Amino acid sequence: xxxxxxxPMAAPLLDVRDLCVSFPSRxxxxxxxxxxxxxxxxxDILGLVGESGSGKSVTAMALMGLxxxxxxxxxxxxxxxxxxxxxxxxxxxxxxxGREIAMIFQDPMTAxxxxxxxxxxxxxxxxxxxxxxxKQARARTVELLAEMGVPDPARTADxxxxxxxxxxxxxxxxxxxxxxxxxxxxADEPTTALDVTVQAQILELIRSLRSTYGSSVLLITxxxxxxxETCDTTLVLYSGRVAETGPTDALFAHPGHPYTAALLASIxxxxxxxxxxxxxxxGAPPPPLERPAGCAFAPRCxxxxxxxxxAPPPPLxxxxYHPLTAQPDEAxxxxxxxxxxxxxxxxxxxxxxxxxxxxxxxLTHSELSTKPNFDTPxxxxxxxxxxxxxxxxx
Amino acid sequence: MTSSVPPAPTATSTHASASASASASASASASASAxxxxxxxxxxxxxxxxxxxxxxxxxxISLSxxxxEVLGLVGESGCGKSTLxxxxxxxxxxxxxxxxxxxxxxxxxxxxxxxPLRQRMQMVFQDSYASLNPRRxxxxxxxxxxxxxxxxxxxxxxxxxxxxxxxxxxxxVSLPVGALDRYAHEFSGGQRQRINIARALALSPRLxxxxxxxxxxxxxxxxxxxxxxADLQARLGLTYVFVAHxxxxxxxxxxxxxxxxxxxxxELGETDAVLHRPAHPYSAALTAAVPRPMVGAVxxxxxxxxxxxxxxxPAGCRFHTRCPFVQDRCRTEEPVLRKIGPSHSVACHFPxxxx
Numbered sequence: 001x002x003x004x005x006x007x008p009m010a011a012p013l014l015d016v017r018d019l020c021v022s023f024p025s026r027x028x029x030x031x032x033x034x035x036x037x038x039x040x041x042x043x044d045i046l047g048l049v050g051e052s053g054s055g056k057s058v059t060a061m062a063l064m065g066l067x068x069x070x071x072x073x074x075x076x077x078x079x080x081x082x083x084x085x086x087x088x089x090x091x092x093x094x095x096x097x098g099r100e101i102a103m104i105f106q107d108p109m110t111a112x113x114x115x116x117x118x119x120x121x122x123x124x125x126x127x128x129x130x131x132x133x134x135k136q137a138r139a140r141t142v143e144l145l146a147e148m149g150v151p152d153p154a155r156t157a158d159x160x161x162x163x164x165x166x167x168x169x170x171x172x173x174x175x176x177x178x179x180x181x182x183x184x185x186x187a188d189e190p191t192t193a194l195d196v197t198v199q200a201q202i203l204e205l206i207r208s209l210r211s212t213y214g215s216s217v218l219l220i221t222x223x224x225x226x227x228x229e230t231c232d233t234t235l236v237l238y239s240g241r242v243a244e245t246g247p248t249d250a251l252f253a254h255p256g257h258p259y260t261a262a263l264l265a266s267i268x269x270x271x272x273x274x275x276x277x278x279x280x281x282x283g284a285p286p287p288p289l290e291r292p293a294g295c296a297f298a299p300r301c302x303x304x305x306x307x308x309x310x311a312p313p314p315p316l317x318x319x320x321y322h323p324l325t326a327q328p329d330e331a332x333x334x335x336x337x338x339x340x341x342x343x344x345x346x347x348x349x350x351x352x353x354x355x356x357x358x359x360x361x362x363l364t365h366s367e368l369s370t371k372p373n374f375d376t377p378x379x380x381x382x383x384x385x386x387x388x389x390x391x392x393x394x
Numbered sequence: 395m396t397s398s399v400p401p402a403p404t405a406t407s408t409h410a411s412a413s414a415s416a417s418a419s420a421s422a423s424a425s426a427s428a429x430x431x432x433x434x435x436x437x438x439x440x441x442x443x444x445x446x447x448x449x450x451x452x453x454x455i456s457l458s459x460x461x462x463e464v465l466g467l468v469g470e471s472g473c474g475k476s477t478l479x480x481x482x483x484x485x486x487x488x489x490x491x492x493x494x495x496x497x498x499x500x501x502x503x504x505x506x507x508x509x510p511l512r513q514r515m516q517m518v519f520q521d522s523y524a525s526l527n528p529r530r531x532x533x534x535x536x537x538x539x540x541x542x543x544x545x546x547x548x549x550x551x552x553x554x555x556x557x558x559x560x561x562x563x564x565x566x567v568s569l570p571v572g573a574l575d576r577y578a579h580e581f582s583g584g585q586r587q588r589i590n591i592a593r594a595l596a597l598s599p600r601l602x603x604x605x606x607x608x609x610x611x612x613x614x615x616x617x618x619x620x621x622x623x624a625d626l627q628a629r630l631g632l633t634y635v636f637v638a639h640x641x642x643x644x645x646x647x648x649x650x651x652x653x654x655x656x657x658x659x660x661e662l663g664e665t666d667a668v669l670h671r672p673a674h675p676y677s678a679a680l681t682a683a684v685p686r687p688m689v690g691a692v693x694x695x696x697x698x699x700x701x702x703x704x705x706x707x708p709a710g711c712r713f714h715t716r717c718p719f720v721q722d723r724c725r726t727e728e729p730v731l732r733k734i735g736p737s738h739s740v741a742c743h744f745p746x747x748x749x
Contacts, residue, residue, distance in 0.1 A: 196683045197470065199683065200696030201698070203685070225684065229691070229693065249689040263614055267617075268620065269642065270669065270681065275646075277621050278621055280614070280617035280618040284584055284612075284614075
């Protein structure tokens with residue numbers, strides 16, 4: 001991945017380079033995550049988005065040092081405030097986890113132990129990292145629960161996980177994650193198990209964390225809608241590899257990778273006219289062992305041609321779009337180093353931009369500059385026509 | 395597809411809505427008889443819990459489904475949409491009320507009397523893996539209903555007829571014929587759901603109840619299955635009751651939508667009317683809460699609070715504890731589902747829109 005952060009900026013909070021995770025199976029190594037790189041700045045929210053099996057959760061677990069299956073191979077580098085996380089001994093990891101890096105999971109029911117009260121579990125986490133009395137810890141717990149919008153926090157702290165609703169459990173889990181004021185919160189599908197009205201509340205809470213707690217968030221989700229509403233930067237994973245990365249607004253307006261574009265097009269719209277048929281993507285993502293040598297998306301791609309197929313997989317290249325000017329900037333792909341134009345920020349692992357045929361924009365520029373009004377019919381995202389044909393031959 | 399269909403007749407207003415549909419229906423010819431395929435009258439499903447508590451999973455629902463239409467049942471977890479879906483096919487017995495299929499009261503039919511009707515009403519479930527026996531070949535699974543039920547001539551189907559039908563089914567759901575010799579674990583989630591759909595269609599049903607059939611699938615695969623449902627409906631003239639929590643999916647497939655909250659239908663009407671001009675504050679909040687895959691989308695303030703426990707349902711309007719427009723009357727008097735347009739009903743004292 002090319003260097004993308006401007007040099008004078010402070011070092012990012014988290015700098016992941018070339019992270020690879022492989023698991024052994026039947027005598028060979030299965031690459032689950034291949035060469036994932038990204039940076040996460042202070043108070044940033046980065047969305048790691050992909051379908052099941054794309055490696056998004058494995059990436060997060062690797063960063064947290066939570067993968068302990070025998071024979072697993074984790075290579076690459078993950079610098080957290082300059083400290084290498086990959087290969088860090090458990091003892092030192094334990095000091096970071098909970099205090100500096102906290103994680104919340106999809107299912108708060110299984111993440112809490114059912115035999116202790118919510119308050120007991122949050123107190124324990126606080127006292128594991130800080131020298132506080134039980135009373136002081138409980139006071140902090142109640143305060144945290146109140147800040148997370150839990151009604152009647154003192155009584156809720158005395159309840160067991162099964163006595164709370166899904167939304168309250170997730171708030172309690174976020175309270176526990178934030179109890180030591182971590183600088184990085186990893187949220188793995190935090191709203192997937194929740195109902196949509198409660199999801200909206202939790203997403204608002206997560207968005208507010210950066211201002212109230214100064215936390216950065218690595219948000220893992222499969223929901224493009226959640227990413228669009230929550231994240232500053234988006235990283236799209238496909239079959240264990242980075243397909244595309246860039247600022248969320250640019251990426252959603254000008255998807256640079258055919259996968260991103262096709263994925264966005266295949267989501268049934270809730271506003272505007274109803275498409276007669278959904279532009280579906282044919283087939284299914286390949287299992288890791290059947291991953292193509294070249295571009296992993298090639299077998300399902302509407303734009304596939306000869307250059308996509310041979311190994312190695314296409315590298316991340318600038319897509320040629322600039323959020324600042326919100327128009328295709330062909331020059332930037334070649335002269336980004338010169339400094340005459342702002343450095344590119346959006347990258348796609350696809351041969352199309354380099355071949356001079358980037359994908360069409362998802363919205364026109366005028367629509368980009370104004371807030372989309374969903375009631376106007378012309379707002380319906382016109383997918384590339386090539387996606388609407390040929391599907392179902394899985 | 396019938397574009398205009400009557401709203402849920404409440405027990406008392408069946409008359410009015412039936413005549414309304416006859417006059418309003420532009421495509422009355424499509425539903426020649428204009429008689430509902432499925433009718434539900436004041437259906438209740440109550441569970442008795444320890445300590446004398448009762449859980450009203452379905453709390454007095456009346457609606458009808460016309461032939462050829464797709465009725466979407468939406469709502470959040472615990473609203474009773476799956477329970478209702480199962481009651482419709484008598485997979486569960488209702489506590490009270492009536493279910494009419496093709497005009498016949500099936501509420502209390504014995505299993506043996508129900509069996510011939512089973513051919514005409516089928517179900518597709520959410521978990522495509524759990525629905526398929528892992529130890530049997532797909533061909534055996536699909537042949538089973540064809541062996542259990544007699545053919546149209548009332549006699550057992552011949553082996554060759556069954557094999558022909560299996561090939562037809564594979565073609566319908568776009569799977570290779572070779573799939574018949576394989577086992578469920580050899581398929582991806584999307585393919586397994588195609589197999590489940592094929593099995594549901596084996597006996598050429600008129601009504602298919604689909605309970606969250608695409609919610610376990612990835613987005614890129616989900617679109618294929620939604621398209622498949624739509625294609626099959628057009629091709630075979632099927633009628634669906636499509637249960638889902640994903641509003642966008644329901645909008646894509648449904649002719650009409652029923653929004654459920656805590657066991658009751660709070661709004662019922664044509665899809666775009668309910669989703670774009672919602673009359674019930676809950677429908678409005680539900681639509682607004684769905685994150686749009688679009689940066690800069692205007693975001694409404696989320697609804698506060700949680701869904702109350704169905705065991706302790708609020709008095710008055712069941713939504714009043716979370717409603718941003720709550721008034722005194724809502725706390726005491728329960729609104730009934732009433733018509734606000736030719737095919738639009740809402741259970742709200744102060745609806746946001748008329749008709």
